[in-house]
Amino acid sequence: MTDAARAELVLMNASRAAARRHASWRRAGKHALLVLGGLLMLYPLLWMVASSFKPEALIFREPGLLASEFTTENYAFGWDFLRRPFSWYITNSLIVVAGAVIGNLVSCSLAAYGFARLNFKFKNLWFAIMLMSIMLPIHVIIVPQYILFSNIGWINTFLPLIAPKVLATDAFFVFLMVQFFRGIPRELDEAARIDGAGHPRIFFRIMLPLSVPALATTAIFTFIWTWNDFFSQLIFLTHPDMYTVPVALRTFLDATGQNHWGPMFAMSLISLVPLFAIFLFGQRFLVKGIATTGIK
Amino acid sequence: MSALSELSRLRRRGTPASKSPAERNDGKAALFFLGPWFIGLAVIVAGPLAASFYLSLTDYDLLSPPVFEGLANYQALLTDSQLRKALQVTFTYVFVSVPLQLAAALGLALLLDRGLRGLAVYRSVYYLPSLLGGSVAIAILWRQIFGTEGLVNQVLWWFNDLQPFVHIQTQGWVSNPDTALGTLMILNVWTFGSPMVIFLAGLRQIPEMYYEAASIDGASRWRQLLGITLPLLTPIIFFNLVLQVINAFQTFTQSYIVSGGTGGPVDSTLFYTLYLYIQAFTNLNMGYASAMAWVLLLIVAVMTALNFFLSKYWVFYND
Numbered sequence: 001m002t003d004a005a006r007a008e009l010v011l012m013n014a015s016r017a018a019a020r021r022h023a024s025w026r027r028a029g030k031h032a033l034l035v036l037g038g039l040l041m042l043y044p045l046l047w048m049v050a051s052s053f054k055p056e057a058l059i060f061r062e063p064g065l066l067a068s069e070f071t072t073e074n075y076a077f078g079w080d081f082l083r084r085p086f087s088w089y090i091t092n093s094l095i096v097v098a099g100a101v102i103g104n105l106v107s108c109s110l111a112a113y114g115f116a117r118l119n120f121k122f123k124n125l126w127f128a129i130m131l132m133s134i135m136l137p138i139h140v141i142i143v144p145q146y147i148l149f150s151n152i153g154w155i156n157t158f159l160p161l162i163a164p165k166v167l168a169t170d171a172f173f174v175f176l177m178v179q180f181f182r183g184i185p186r187e188l189d190e191a192a193r194i195d196g197a198g199h200p201r202i203f204f205r206i207m208l209p210l211s212v213p214a215l216a217t218t219a220i221f222t223f224i225w226t227w228n229d230f231f232s233q234l235i236f237l238t239h240p241d242m243y244t245v246p247v248a249l250r251t252f253l254d255a256t257g258q259n260h261w262g263p264m265f266a267m268s269l270i271s272l273v274p275l276f277a278i279f280l281f282g283q284r285f286l287v288k289g290i291a292t293t294g295i296k
Numbered sequence: 297m298s299a300l301s302e303l304s305r306l307r308r309r310g311t312p313a314s315k316s317p318a319e320r321n322d323g324k325a326a327l328f329f330l331g332p333w334f335i336g337l338a339v340i341v342a343g344p345l346a347a348s349f350y351l352s353l354t355d356y357d358l359l360s361p362p363v364f365e366g367l368a369n370y371q372a373l374l375t376d377s378q379l380r381k382a383l384q385v386t387f388t389y390v391f392v393s394v395p396l397q398l399a400a401a402l403g404l405a406l407l408l409d410r411g412l413r414g415l416a417v418y419r420s421v422y423y424l425p426s427l428l429g430g431s432v433a434i435a436i437l438w439r440q441i442f443g444t445e446g447l448v449n450q451v452l453w454w455f456n457d458l459q460p461f462v463h464i465q466t467q468g469w470v471s472n473p474d475t476a477l478g479t480l481m482i483l484n485v486w487t488f489g490s491p492m493v494i495f496l497a498g499l500r501q502i503p504e505m506y507y508e509a510a511s512i513d514g515a516s517r518w519r520q521l522l523g524i525t526l527p528l529l530t531p532i533i534f535f536n537l538v539l540q541v542i543n544a545f546q547t548f549t550q551s552y553i554v555s556g557g558t559g560g561p562v563d564s565t566l567f568y569t570l571y572l573y574i575q576a577f578t579n580l581n582m583g584y585a586s587a588m589a590w591v592l593l594l595i596v597a598v599m600t601a602l603n604f605f606l607s608k609y610w611v612f613y614n615d
Contacts, residue, residue, distance in 0.1 A: 042421060045425075060446075107332045111332065114325075118322040130337075132303070135542060135596070136593070139546060139572055142576070148343075174333065224427065249433060249436060250432060253553065261440055
C-alpha cells in the first residue's frame with residue numbers, strides 16, 4: 001500500500017468516525033428534546049396528582065411537585081362532598097358504560113357481518129348511508145332525541161344512553177368491524193356452508209372467535225368515549241341521583257366555585273383512573289385501533 | 297383505511313368488492329343481522345334528523361305544541377349577534393388550533409422515526425393526553441392551570457423573580473376575554489397524540505427502499521423529507537385534517553366547563569355547540585336550536601366537501 005493510499009484510508013476512517021460521532025450527538029440531542037417535550041406534556045397531569053395530596057393552602061403557593069406536607073384529606077372531603085358518596089356516581093357511570101359496551105359489541109358486529117358477508121337489495125346505498133352517519137354530529141339530532149325520550153319517559157334513566165348503542169348507531173364500530181371481517185378469508189365460511197352451516201352459525205362459530213382484536217378495540221373505545229361523554233349525559237340525566245361521574249364533577253365545580261380545588265382535583269383524578277388503567281393494559285389495541293381506523 | 301376513503305372509493309368504483317361467486321340474495325339473514333341497525337337508523341338517526349328539520353320551521357318550547365312559522369328561525373339567525381359571535385369563536389378555534397395540532401403531531405411523528413430507542417415509551421407519553429383530553433376532569437384542571445392563581449401564573453412569578461430582564465404580566469387567563477379562547481386552543485393542541493399515532497402508522501407504510509435509493513443518489517435528509525416523506529404522507533395529512541376539523545367543530549365539554557356553562561367571559565368561549573345547548577335546554581327554544589343544528593350540519597358538510605375539493609391540488613395518491 002502506498003503512503004498516499006494509506007493517508008487516504010486514515011482520513012476516510014477519521015471522517016467516518018466524525019460522522020458517527022456527529023450521529024450520536026444528533027441522537028442524544030433528539031432524546032433530550034423528546035424527554036423535555038414529554039415532561040412538558042405530562043407536567044399538568046403530574047401537578048394535578050401532586051396537588052391532590054397537598055393541603056389546600058399549599059396548592060397555590062408551591063408550583064413544584066413535592067410539597068412540604070402530605071395529606072389525603074382532599075380525597076376524604078371530596079368523596080362525601082355531594083349528596084351521595086362519589087362511589088354512587090362511579091356506579092352510575094359503570095352501568096352506562098357496561099350497557100354501551102355490550103350494546104356496541106353485539107349490535108355492531110351483527111350489522112358488520114351483514115355488510116361484509118351478505119347480499120341484499122341496495123346494499124351499496126345502505127353501506128354509504130352507514131358511512132355517512134358516522135360523520136353526522138350528535139348535536140344535529142339531539143333535540144328531537146330529547147323530545148322522543150322525554151315522551152316515552154326515559155329522561156333520568158340510563159336508557160337514552162344505552163338504547164342507541166344496542167341499535168348500532170355508533171356506525172363507526174360497524175365500519176371498523178366490516179373492515180376486519182373483510183380480512184377473514186372467505187374460504188372459511190364457504191367451507192362451513194358446504195358443511196351445512198347457516199349464517200348465524202358462521203357468524204358465531206367462525207367470525208366472532210377470529211375477531212377478538214376488533215371486538216377488543218370496540219370495547220375499549222366505547223368504554224373511553226362513554227366514560228368521557230359529557231354532552232348527552234348532561235342532557236338526559238338531570239336528577240342528582242342519576243348523575244354519572246362527569247355530570248357529578250360539573251356539579252362539584254358549580255357548588256364549590258374556586259374554594260375547594262384540592263378535593264376537586266382528588267375526585268377528578270379518581271375519574272381518570274379507569275382511563276389510566278385502559279392506557280396501561282389495553283395500549284396494544286388502542287394504538288392498533290387508531291392506526292388502522294383513525295379514531296381518537 | 298378510513299370511512300372517508302371508503303366513501304370516495306364507493307363513488308369512484310361503485311362497489312366494495314364483496315360479491316360472492318354465486319350471486320345469492322340473503323334477504324332473510326340480512327333482516328336478522330341488520331335489523332337492529334335498521335331500527336336504530338330509522339328511530340335514533342333518520343327520524344330525529346327529519347324531525348329536527350320540521351322543528352326548525354316552528355316555534356316550540358316543549359310545553360305547548362309546536363307552532364309552524366316557516367323560515368322565521370332562519371331569518372332570526374341572520375340577525376343574532378350572539379350566533380355571529382359563536383361562529384367567530386368556533387371558526388377561529390378550528391382554523392388556528394387544528395393546523396397547530398397537526399403540525400405538532402407530524403413533527404413528533406417525524407422525530408419518532410424507525411429504530412429510535414424508547415419509541416414505544418415516547419409514543420405512549422405523547423399519546424396519553426389525547427386519551428384524557430375530552431374529559432370533564434381535564435377541563436377542570438385546565439380552568440385551574442390558567443386561573444388567576446393557577447400553575448401558569450405560578451411559573452411566571454417564579455420566572456419573573458428569577459431574572460430582571462423579561463417581565464411577563466400575570467393574569468387570569470380564563471377570565472380575560474382576550475386569552476380565554478387561547479387556553480382552549482392550547483388544550484386542543486395538547487391532544488395531538490392521536491393524529492400523531494396515525495402519522496406514525498402512515499410513515500411505516502413508506503417503503504424503506506425509497507430512502508435507500510435516495511441516499512445512494514446523495515439526497516440529504518432534508519431532501520428526502522421534502523421529496524419522499526411529505527408527498528407520500530399527504531393522504532394521511534388530509535385524512536387527519538378532515539377528521540380533526542369535524543371534531544373541532546363539535547367541541548363542547550371544554551368550553552362548558554371552563555366557562556361554567558355560559559361561554560363567557562363576554563361570549564369569548566361561546567362555541568357553536570354550547571350556544572345550541574343553551575338555546576335548546578336553558579332557553580327551551582327548541583325550534584331555534586333545531587335551525588342552528590341544521591346550519592351546523594351544513595357547515596360541517598361544506599367544510600368537508602371543501603376539504604375534498606382542495607385535496608385534488610395537494611394530496612398525492614400513489615395508486
